[in-house]
Amino acid sequence: MANYTCRWCRSQLDLGDQVTCPMCGAPVDVRAEVTRSGWCELPPIPDLARLQCGRSVCQIEGTFVPVADFNLAPGDGVYFAHHVLLWREDSVSLSPLPLRGALKRVFAGMPVVMTQAHGPGHVAFSHDSPGEVVALPLQPGMAVDVREHLFLVATLGVAYDWFQTGLWFQTADGDEQETHYPLGVYMDRFSAPREPGLLLLYAAGNAFVRDLGPGETLLIKPTALLYKDAGVRMQLHFERPAGTWRTWRTWGERYVWLRLHGPGRVAVHSAYGRFEDPGSNLVGSSPATSWSW
Amino acid sequence: MDVGTRIECQWCKSQNPPGASTCATCGAPLNVRNLVSDSGWREAPRLRDMTEFRFGQSTCQVEGEIVPVAEITLAPGDWVYFEHHVMLWKDDSVPMSVMPLPGGVKRALAGMPFVISVAQGPGRIAFSRDASGELVVLPLLPGQEIDVREHAFLVASHSVGYSYVRIKGLKNILFGGQGMFMDRFVAGGQQGLLILHGYGNVFERTLGPGESILLEPGSFLYKDASVTMQVETQRLSTGLFGGTGMNLARMIGPGRVGIQSMYVHHHTEG
Numbered sequence: 001m002a003n004y005t006c007r008w009c010r011s012q013l014d015l016g017d018q019v020t021c022p023m024c025g026a027p028v029d030v031r032a033e034v035t036r037s038g039w040c041e042l043p044p045i046p047d048l049a050r051l052q053c054g055r056s057v058c059q060i061e062g063t064f065v066p067v068a069d070f071n072l073a074p075g076d077g078v079y080f081a082h083h084v085l086l087w088r089e090d091s092v093s094l095s096p097l098p099l100r101g102a103l104k105r106v107f108a109g110m111p112v113v114m115t116q117a118h119g120p121g122h123v124a125f126s127h128d129s130p131g132e133v134v135a136l137p138l139q140p141g142m143a144v145d146v147r148e149h150l151f152l153v154a155t156l157g158v159a160y161d162w163f164q165t166g167l168w169f170q171t172a173d174g175d176e177q178e179t180h181y182p183l184g185v186y187m188d189r190f191s192a193p194r195e196p197g198l199l200l201l202y203a204a205g206n207a208f209v210r211d212l213g214p215g216e217t218l219l220i221k222p223t224a225l226l227y228k229d230a231g232v233r234m235q236l237h238f239e240r241p242a243g244t245w246r247t248w249r250t251w252g253e254r255y256v257w258l259r260l261h262g263p264g265r266v267a268v269h270s271a272y273g274r275f276e277d278p279g280s281n282l283v284g285s286s287p288a289t290s291w292s293w
Numbered sequence: 294m295d296v297g298t299r300i301e302c303q304w305c306k307s308q309n310p311p312g313a314s315t316c317a318t319c320g321a322p323l324n325v326r327n328l329v330s331d332s333g334w335r336e337a338p339r340l341r342d343m344t345e346f347r348f349g350q351s352t353c354q355v356e357g358e359i360v361p362v363a364e365i366t367l368a369p370g371d372w373v374y375f376e377h378h379v380m381l382w383k384d385d386s387v388p389m390s391v392m393p394l395p396g397g398v399k400r401a402l403a404g405m406p407f408v409i410s411v412a413q414g415p416g417r418i419a420f421s422r423d424a425s426g427e428l429v430v431l432p433l434l435p436g437q438e439i440d441v442r443e444h445a446f447l448v449a450s451h452s453v454g455y456s457y458v459r460i461k462g463l464k465n466i467l468f469g470g471q472g473m474f475m476d477r478f479v480a481g482g483q484q485g486l487l488i489l490h491g492y493g494n495v496f497e498r499t500l501g502p503g504e505s506i507l508l509e510p511g512s513f514l515y516k517d518a519s520v521t522m523q524v525e526t527q528r529l530s531t532g533l534f535g536g537t538g539m540n541l542a543r544m545i546g547p548g549r550v551g552i553q554s555m556y557v558h559h560h561t562e563g
Contacts, residue, residue, distance in 0.1 A: 047336070048328055061330045064359070064425050065493025065555035069332050082529065082539050086554065087508045089332075094539070096529040113529055115539070122332040126493065126512075126554040130359075130425045 007032055008042065008209075009137050020049040023198075024135040025060055035208075042207040042267075044132055051135055053155050053198035056119065058135075066133045067126045068153060068200050072119025079160070080153040082115045084125045084202075091121035099160075116156065125153050127202040131271065134201040134226065136190075143191035143230040148184045150201050150226060150269075158197035161189045167222075167236050167258070169285035171278055182222035182236065182256050182275050189230065201227060205271030212262025222258040224272035229264030236288035254282070259289065303327050304338050305432045319430040320346040320355055330496075337429050337495035337551070346430070348450050348486035351414060353430075361428045362421045363448060363488050367414025374455065375448040377410040379420045379490075387416035392455070409455065420448050422490040429489040429514070429551065433480035438518035441476040445489050445514055445553075453478050453485035477518065489515060493555025500546025507541040511556035517548030 004015040009024035019029050025045035033041040045066065051058040055073035060066050067086055070078055079097045088094070097114040117123045136144060138158055145163075154160065165183045172178075190199050203226050212218060212232065219237055228234075237257040256277055260266050300309045300323050302316035309316055314324050321338035328336040340355045347353075350368030355361050362381055365373060374392050383389075392409040412418045431439060433453055440458060449455065457474040478487050491514050500506065500520060510524065527539045544550045 048330060050331075057331070059330050059332070061328075061334065061496065062336065062494030062554050064427070067494065067496070067554045069330055069334070071331055085509055085539070085541075086512055086556070087506060087552065088541070090505065090507065094527055094529065115529055124332070126556070128555055130493065130555070 004028065007040075009135070011137055020046055022050065022052045023137040025049040025051050025133075026135075039208040039210050039268075042132060042134060042203070042209060045135065051198060053137075054157070054196075056155070058198065058200070060133055061124075062126075064130045065126055065128075067124050068133055069122060069124040070117075070153070071122050072117065074120040075118075077116050077118040077156040078123070078153050079114050079116045079156060080125055081151065082113060084127060084152055085115070085117075086124040086126045088117065088123040089121040091119075092123045093118045097160075114160070125200075127152060127204075129204045129271065131202055131204040131269065132207050134203050134207050134267070136199040136201065136227070138190065138192035138197045138199055140192050140194060140196060143189060144199070144227045145230055145232075146188045146190060146199075146201060146227045147223075147225045148186060148188060150203070151188055151190075152200040152202045154190060154199045155197045157192060157195045158199050159191045159193050161191070162186045163189055165234070167234060167286050169236060169238075169256070169288070170283050171280035172283045173278070173280040177283065178278070178280070180277065182277075183225065183234070183258060191230075203267075203269035204273075205269050207267055207269050209265060209267040211265050212260060214263040216262040218260045218262075218266065219257040220260065220266075220268055221272060221275070222256065223275050224268040224270075225258060225260075226267040226269045228260065228266045232264035232266055233261040235259050235261075236285055238282065238285075238288060238290040240290070240292040242293040254279070305430070307432065315341065315344050315346070317346055318348075318432050320344040320353070321430070334496040334498050334552075337427055337491070337497060340428055340430070348432070348484075349452065351450075353486070353488070355428055356419075357421075359425045360421055360423075361426075362419050363428055364417060364419040365448065366417050367412065369415045372411055372413045372451045373418070373448050374409050374411045374451070375420055376444065376446070377408060379422060379447055380410070380412075381419040381421045383412065383418040384416040387418050388413045394455075420488075422447065422492075424492050424555070426490055426492040426553065426555065427495045429491055429495050431487045431489065431515070433478065433485045433487055435480050435482055435484060438477060438479045439487065439515055440518055440520075441478065441487075441489060441515045442513055443474060443476055445491065446476055446478070447488045447490045449478060449488070450486040452480065452483045453487055454481055489551075491551070491553035493553050495551060495553055497549055497551045499549050500544065502547040504546040505543050506550065507543050508550075508552060509556055510540060510542040512552040512554070513542060513544075514551040514553045516544060516550045519546075520548035520550055521545045 006021040008026035011023040304321040305319040307318035
C-alpha cells in the first residue's frame with residue numbers, strides 16, 4: 001500500500017526502509033529546497049542509489065559526472081546515443097535502433113543512430129561535463145519534451161520521437177540573411193504509450209524544476225531549457241535594454257528569451273551553453289513578443 | 294604496536310596506527326565504507342579537503358574538492374616531476390630543472406610531453422588540472438608497474454621511474470583514444486608516489502586472470518602493466534546511410550583497471 005508520494009517524480013510508493021525513491025532516486029530524508037522564486041532544486045541522486053525499472057536495476061555512481069550503471073535483466077533493454085556509452089559486459093548485445101527521417105536528422109546535427117543494448121548484463125553510461133543525472137519515470141500516457149543532446153538513456157518501453165521547435169529568427173547583414181534556431185531545429189519527445197518506462201537525462205550543472213499554472217508564463221534563456229511537459233507552449237521574446245541605440249548593432253542590443261506558457265512542468269539546468277546571437281538586424285521571426293525598455 | 298589494532302587502508306593496503314582517520318600513505322579516509330557498485334566498480338576514495346599524507350621525507354596536502362590541488366612540501370633532497378602545464382604555484386626557492394627523456398623526437402611527434410619538469414626540495418609547490426575531477430593517489434611498491442593514459446599523470450615522486458610504452462597494433466593506435474604511447478611508471482628499489490587526475494569520477498576494478506571488460510577508449514585512465522588492451526570495432530548498420538562503428542577497448546586481466554566518467558578529450562599543450 002502506498003505510504004509515500006515522491007515530491008520529485010510524484011510516484012506513489014510503499015517505501016519501507018528505503019532512503020531514496022526507487023523510481024527516480026531522489027532522497028526521501030531531505031527537505032525540499034525551493035527558492036524564493038519557486039524553483040525546486042533537484043536533489044542530487046545519492047551515490048550508489050538504485051532505481052528500479054521493470055526487472056532491471058539502474059545504479060547511479062559518482063557525484064561530479066555520475067555514471068548510470070544498468071543491470072539489465074534477460075529480455076530487457078535500453079537505448080542511447082552511442083557517444084554516452086562508458087563500458088559494457090560481454091553478455092550485453094548492441095544493435096542499432098532504426099530512426100525515421102535520418103537525412104533531416106543529419107542536417108539538424110542530431111544523432112542519426114541510436115543504439116540499443118539488450119540484457120542480460122551490465123552496461124554503463126556517462127556524459128562529458130559535470131552535472132546531474134535526472135531520472136524521469138514515465139507512466140503510461142505521459143510525455144516530455146527534451147532539448148536536443150541532453151538525453152542520456154531510456155528503457156525500451158519509452159517511445160522516442162522528435163519534432164520541429166518552430167522557433168527561429170532571421171538576421172540580415174548587407175545582402176546576406178541568416179536563420180537562427182535558439183532552441184535548435186528539433187526537440188526530442190519521449191512518451192510511455194503502453195507501459196511505464198524510465199528516462200534518464202543529463203543536466204549540466206544543477207537542475208531546477210517548477211510547475212507553471214494555466215496561463216502562467218516564464219522567460220528563460222533558450223539553451224537553459226532541460227525538459228518540459230508536452231503541454232507547455234513556447235515562443236520567442238526579444239527584449240531591448242535601455243541605453244543602447246537601435247542602430248548600434250552589437251551583441252548587447254537585444255536579448256533573446258524563450259517564453260514558456262503553462263500549464264505544465266518545466267526544468268532548467270544551470271550550466272547552459274551560450275547561444276551566439278550575431279546582433280545583426282532582425283528581419284523576421286516565428287511568432288514572438290518583444291519589449292523595449 | 295599491536296598488529297591486531299592496525300588499520301589497513303582498503304585503497305593502498307598500507308598499515309596505519311589505531312585511531313587514524315586518513316591513510317598516512319595515500320590520504321584515503323579510513324572511517325568510511327568502500328563505495329562499490331553492484332557491477333563491481335570501486336569508487337576512488339574521496340580525499341577530504343586538507344587531507345595530508347607522506348612520501349619519503351615530504352608531505353602532500355590535498356586542497357579543494359571540485360578541481361583539487363596537490364600541494365607538496367618537499368624535504369631537502371626530495372624531488373618530484375610533472376608536465377609543466379599542471380604547475381599551479383611554487384615557492385621562489387624551489388629550483389626547477391628538466392628531466393632528460395629518451396626518444397624525444399618520437400614523443401614530440403606523438404604529441405606527448407617533450408619536456409618533463411623537475412622541482413627539487415626544500416620548499417612548496419602545487420599542482421592542479423584544468424577540469425573538475427578527482428585526484429587518484431597511487432603509492433607504488435618496489436617493482437610495481439602502472440600504465441597511465443597520456444597527459445593524465447599529475448605528479449610523481451623521484452623514486453618512481455618514468456618511461457613510456459608504445460601501444461601495439463595500428464587499430465589500437467588509431468581507435469584506442471590514447472594515441473601511440475602510454476606513460477609507464479615503475480617503482481624501483483623503494484616505494485614511490487604517483488598522483489593522477491581523473492576527469493569526473495574515477496572508478497577501479499580488479500580483473501581476474503583472463504577476465505575482460507569493454508570500455509569506451511576515452512574513459513581509460515590507468516591499468517596495471519599486466520592488463521592487456523585490444524580495441525574492438527562494433528559495426529552498427531543503418532541500411533541506407535551505412536551506419537557507424539563503435540570502438541571499444543577490451544581490457545583483459547589480471548590486474549587493476551581505472552576509468553574516468555567524464556571522458557571528453559581535453560587538449561593539452563606540450
